[in-house]
Amino acid sequence: MxxxxxxxTTALITGASAGLGEEFARQWAERGADVVLVARRLDRLEELAETLKSRHGIAATPMAADLARPGAGAALKAELAxxxxxVQTLINNAGFGSHGAFAEQEPDQITRMIQVNVTAVAELTRAFLPDLVADGRGALVTVASTAAYQPTPAMAVYGATKAFVLSLTEALAHETRRSPLRVLAVSPGPVSTEFFDVVGTQEAAVGRLSHPAQVVAAARRALERRSTPPSTVAGLTNRLSALAPRFAPRRLVLATAGRALKA
Structure with a gap:
């Protein structure tokens, strides 16, 4: 390794205004990449861009975008052109979750979550993947979750969206296997970010909280292996929890997840 x-090279990072996205930007800039910082909060992006430029001597471009709007991926590609x-590296990090019974969720919130966590990821990836493959110097990274490895009662839509992200990325890793592009889905457990503020409860945090730097470092280590795996789970305990549902009856997996998430 x-x-x-x-x-x-240039890395485009979504959800770059805080948490994992900010940490991806910091670690990529530290290794010499120019960065395009995408999120809704332009003031935070501008502050981060100035910090990265002065500290690492790279180019940092803040771009305000609402990924809940259809066509956001194509619009970003056009504006960058x-x-x-x-862009040589695309890091699909933006996403959010909610906690509670599906029947009690606001329909607009469900639609927005699917748009950001699923549709925008697919749109962005389709918009940039041909260029990423043609260049081959960078990577396609998507942030999935340990929630992708089993149904998640009380976070039903969030878990389903992350299962989509994991499946899509692993499939693309196979489709692009003959190119030098590195394709990886990284699945963290609970991370110490603003995620649970948006969710609205710490009950959704199952297990020990990781620091964003640990998760990004795990993604980097996987990318730097001689043969990059299509996916990795950050943290030994999280890897074990992601593996366990493969060997347990589905009804038991559901009951265990429901108790953990206080469904």
């Missing part, structure tokens, strides 16, 4: 340099920016 060797420490990769991304100097001379107008600015003359070509």
């Amino acid at each position: 060797t420490r990769m340099s991304y100097r001379g 107008e600015r003359g920016i070509t």
Whole structure:
């Protein structure tokens, strides 16, 4: 395993205004990559961009975008083309969850979650993947979750969206296997970010909280292996919890997840 340099490449990171997205931006900039920072909160992006530029001498471009709007991926690609920016690495990090019975969730919130967690990921990936493959120096990284490995009562839509992300990314890793592009889905457990503020309860945090730097480092280590795996789970305990549902009866898996999430 060797420490990769991304100097001379550009990484687009969604959800870059805080948490995992901010940490991805910091670690990629540290390794020489220019970064395109995408989120809704432009003020935070501008502050982070200035910090990264002064600290690492790279180019950092803040771009405000609401990924809940249909067509956001194509719009970002078009705007970057107008600015003359070509992306070699795409990090699909933006996403959010909610906690509670599905029948009690606001329909608009469900629609927005699917748009951000699923549709935007697919749109962005389709918009940029041909260029990523043609260049081959970077990576396609999507942030899934340990919630992707079993149904998640009380977080039914969130778990389903992350199962989509995991499945899509692993399939694309196979489709692009003959190219030098590295494709990876990284699945963290609970992370110390603003995620649970948005969810509205700490009851959704099952297990010990990780720091964003640990999760991003796990993704980097997987990318830097001689043969990048299609997916990785960050943290030994999380890997064991993701593996366990494969060997247990489905009814038991559901009951266990329901108790853990206080469904």
